[in-house]
Amino acid sequence: MDTANFISTKMDSSQNKSSTRQAHRRRLPPEERVAQILDAALEQFSQHGFNATRMDDIARACGLSKGGLYVHFGSKDAVFEALLERALTRTNWDELPQLAQGASARAVATWIVDRLHAALLEPQSIAILRLLISERQRVPTRLEQWREGVLRMRAQQVTARIHDDLAASISPDSVLARHPWLALSPVMHTVLWQALFGEGTAPDDDARQAHIDLLCALLE
Structure with a gap:
């Protein structure tokens, strides 16, 4: 490359970097x-x-x-x-698309799994969980808030959705009605798997479908 072209290339590079910094620092x-x-x-x-x-x-x-x-x-x-x-x-289920009342067990199960995956398997959620695990001694209160605000709240939302859509067909004595946290267990397995082994990994290639099938079995 001749001297003129080299200088021109360096100037273009400097201008691009300057433009990037200005874009970042704009008000x-x-x-x-x-x-x-x-x-x-x-x-x-x-x-x-x-x-x-x-x-x-x-x-x-x-x-x-x-x-x-x-x-x-x-x-x-x-x-x-x-x-x-x-x-x-970050995630408010009340703002997400709702099911029509009276939906089938499989429709309810699919809705629940889709919502759980959207809320808990989003890359930033996995990154936050890793931070909570590594910094748990620093922020024990926040770790407890994550448990209560994410896990327990999601279990309550799952229970409410099941009650709203399947109240006529599900027994209050069913295992899922008595232990709603079971609805979260498969996705939490995947969450921990991804926290350890990286985003996009799962304990099973059909983990999502298996979760839906499990919920259907519990609902029925």
């Missing part, structure tokens, strides 16, 4: 900026661990100065707390 509404910071923080925590990640790393990852980051969060712990809070409030 955003506070809620959008906070979401951008949390996404960058989750990526940094996941790659390097909480202890090894610095506020400088988070600022750099989202294209902010360190001072710009401190406008929104006063410490790395505050960023971590906000990440966990977002994970606890």
Whole structure:
């Protein structure tokens, strides 16, 4: 490459980097900026661990100065707390498509499994679970909130959906009515599997369909 072309290429590269930085640092509404910071923080925590990640790393990852980051969060712990809070409030089943009343057992089972997979197997949910496991001594209260706010709440939502759609055909003495957490067991197995072995993995190639079949058997 001749000198003129080399200089031109370097200038183009510098301009592209400058444009990227300017795009990152453009003024955003506070809620959008906070979401951008949390996404960058989750990526940094996941790659390097909480202890090894610095506020400088988070600022750099989202294209902010360190001072710009401190406008929104006063410490790395505050960023971590906000990440966990977002994970606890992210999925609202009330905002998702509902079944027609009187749906069949298989339709109810499929709806439940789809909702559980959407809420619990989303990559950010898996990343948050890994953080909770690795930092459980640091945030025991948040770990308990995840258990209550995600697992127990999902079990209650499953029970409510079964009651609303199959009240006339399911016995209150059925094992699923008495132990609604059983509806979550297959997907939690997959959640833990992915937390250990990576997103996209599962204990069985037909894990989702097996979950639906299991719910149908319990409902019937």
